[in-house]
Amino acid sequence: MSNVDLPATLVRLRATASTQVAQLPQYKGHFANYRLVRIKNEVKTKLGLAFARAEDENEFEHTDERPDLPSSGKFVTVWSRRNKVDTRVRVADVEWL
Numbered sequence: 209m210s211n212v213d214l215p216a217t218l219v220r221l222r223a224t225a226s227t228q229v230a231q232l233p234q235y236k237g238h239f240a241n242y243r244l245v246r247i248k249n250e251v252k253t254k255l256g257l258a259f260a261r262a263e264d265e266n267e268f269e270h271t272d273e274r275p276d277l278p279s280s281g282k283f284v285t286v287w288s289r290r291n292k293v294d295t296r297v298r299v300a301d302v303e304w305l
Contacts (some may be wrong), residue, residue, distance in 0.1 A: 214305055218244045221289075228292045242287065246303040251295065258288040258295045 222239045229235035247259040282299040 214244055218242075221287075224289060225287045228289065239287065244305040245284075245286065246305055247286065247297065247301060248303055249301045251297055251301065253288075253291065253295060255288075255291040255293065258291050259286070259297070 221244070222242060225239050225242075226235070229238070246262060248261065250257065250261050251259040283296045284299055284302055285294045286297045286302070287293075288295045
């Protein structure tokens with residue numbers, strides 16, 4: 209990822225995500241504070257594969273306590289371009305770029 213223009217990648221990912229939900233007014237400005245991250249491990253949800261390993265995504269940092277899940281209890285919300293929805297991902301599975 210060293211040769212990748214990170215600011216341009218973030219702009220592209222924000223534009224892609226905004227296009228995916230353009231018809232939904234509640235998402236206007238939704239991605240303004242999202243940051244670029246790399247997902248370190250595959251993440252599957254009820255909708256299927258949300259993230260492949262080492263995939264770049266845009267992310268908005270948001271922690272939450274979920275004692276019913278096997279982790280440190282800290283999660284962030286990451287936009288899944290595949291599923292077109294915000295997805296909760298363990299902090300341990302995220303690398304901030």
